[in-house]
Amino acid sequence: MSNSSSERIVEALRTWIATAPAGAQLPSTRQLVAQYEASPVTVQKALRTLIGQGLIESRPGVGTFVRAIRTARPHDYGWQTAALGTPAHHIPNLSSALRTTPNDVISLHSGYPDKELLPQRLVRAAFTRAARGDSVVDRPAAAGLPELQSWFASQLGAMMPAGLTAPVASDVVILPGSQSGLSTLFRALIGAGRPLLIESPSYWGAILAAAQVGVRLIPVPSGPNGPNPEDIERAFVQTGARAFYAQPNFANPTGIQWSTQLCESVLQIVRKHGAFLIEDDWAHDFGITADSAPLAARDDSGHVVYLRSLTKSVSPAVRVAGLIVRGPARERILADTQAQNMYVSAALQAVALDVVTQPAWRTHLRSVRQQLAARRDLLITALAEHAPTAHLESVPRGGLNLWLRLADEINLHQLTVDCESRGVIIGAGDHWFPAEPAGRYLRLNYSGANPGAFTEAGRLIGQAIQAQ
Structure with a gap:
């Protein structure tokens, strides 16, 4: 009843405002209450609606008045062309993977898993506990919470063979997500105008980060089995690059996992050239028929700089990543991190640590593995048929993705x-x-919402291809 009364007052006042001159004062709240036989709360709600629509304005201690109607006029921002000058580096457009879409379409483009694949109960409970702790009012150390640093270090150390020195907490820098981490790495380890080897195809966010920093990307072709070591060797020799960005495990977009032999060959090459391997282990928690096997677990000499994010596996609201790097490179990276971000929210770090240290976290990951397998196979079957x-x-x-090659004559x-x-x-x-x-390629994400529509999606994609 209150809503309908409020709407009735809004409509009546809107009609009155339409014929009133700019600056005309509205009746007082007391008068409106009497006029419309409504409560003061209902009248105030109607006035707030009209203020939000820009029709009236409130002047505290004076009253409420009809706003002057401002005639729209074009603005000339041409002066900014001279002030900004030519861009130092071409920044690619943001990927379609970040698009938000209506609920009535089938979304196979997103870069994030559906919330049904997230540990929602653990995340909500962790936020509740964090809100009661000191993390919401504390400023953490620049390198991160020591407990979270230790967790990242122990995770990688558990995968290292005997004879290699496992990383420790002081080798870890906590970052506000892997995207920020890539920008920091490219800026601190490579620098503007210098070459960086990168798989082709590769993660669009890395391509974007390189463009923002001004790094010169050197593509190394990567096929169904990963890059050819000879191509990597040749690129190092020809360019003098001192780093190679790669995703050895479940690469985005191809889903490729490097063989043991390829991992050893690449490590030998970067050691030979005194270079860094920037390893992006973004899908560490999304193994299906295999587990992630980081190259960083095979190296303790500082050649591999290891980046692992929790954003996709814990929650998009928890932008937290761990960077494991040894030697002087860590100090350079930490200095850049402090300059860019100062520190990562202690509350978000506390939430991330809470989630991944719960016994239910491992149970959740096993469930995700099964769900991803079912989704992947369902989409593959639909595409094979249609x-x-x-x-x-x-x-x-x-x-999280399928990488599909189309006929060359297809207009993508x-x-x-x-x-x-x-x-x-x-x-x-x-x-x-x-x-x-x-x-001509498509990247289709099988971890999005509504897997029950995958069969229909395959049929629709098949129709669109046939139309060409």
Whole structure:
């Protein structure tokens, strides 16, 4: 009743305002209460609605008045062209993976798992506990909470063979998500104008971070079995690069996991050239038929800089990542981190630590593995039946995505438009190439919402491909 009364007053006052001159004073609240036979709360609600619509303004201690109608006029921002000058580096557009979409479409483009694959109960409980603790009012150390540093170090150390020195808490820097970490790494270890080897295709966020820093990317082709060591060796020799960014486990977008032999070959190459391997273990918690096997667990000489994020596996609201780096490089990275972010929210670090140290965390990860396997296989089956020309070069053993090769004559932009018009959003593969695309590709995320619609999605994608 209150809502309908409030709406009735809003409509009546809007009619009065339409004929009133700018600056006209509205009746007092007491007068409006009597006029419309409503409570003061209902009248105040109606006035707040009109203020929010920009029709009236309140002047404390004076009254409420009709606002003057401002005539819209174009603004000339041309002066900024001279002030800004030419961009120092071309910044790519944000990937379609970050698009938000309506609920009535089938989304296969997102870079994040559906909330049904997240430890929601653990996260909510962790936030509640954190709110009662000192983390919400404390400023943490720049390198992070010692307990969380220790957790990241122990996780990697548990995978290292005997004879290698495991990392310790002081080797860890806590970062506000892996994207921030990549920018810090590229800035601190490489620098503007200098070369960085990168798999092609590779994570679009790394390509974006490199562009922001001004790093010069050197693409190294990566096929169904990963990059060829000879190509990596040649690129190091030709460019003098001192770092190689790679995702050896369940790469985004391809889902590739490097073989043991390839891992050893790459380690030998970076050691030979006195270089860093920047290892992005983004999908550590998303193994399906295999577990993540970080190269950092094979190296204690400081050549591998290891980045692991918890954002996708814990919650998008918990942007926390751990960076394990040894030697002088750590001090340089920590200095850059302090300059950019000062520190990571202690509350978010406390939440992350709470979640991953609960006994139910391991149970949750086992459940996620089963769900991802079912989702992946369901989408593969749907595409094989309805879109057989979309070629899947390898079934991913982990991660969140399928990487599909299309016929060269396919107009990829038109295909994404046609699919969207049919009700399914797909990820065009061009965003994942640091240089020109090597072909027509799609990246489809099988961890999004509504897996029951995967069969329909396959049918719609098949129709769009057939239309070309």
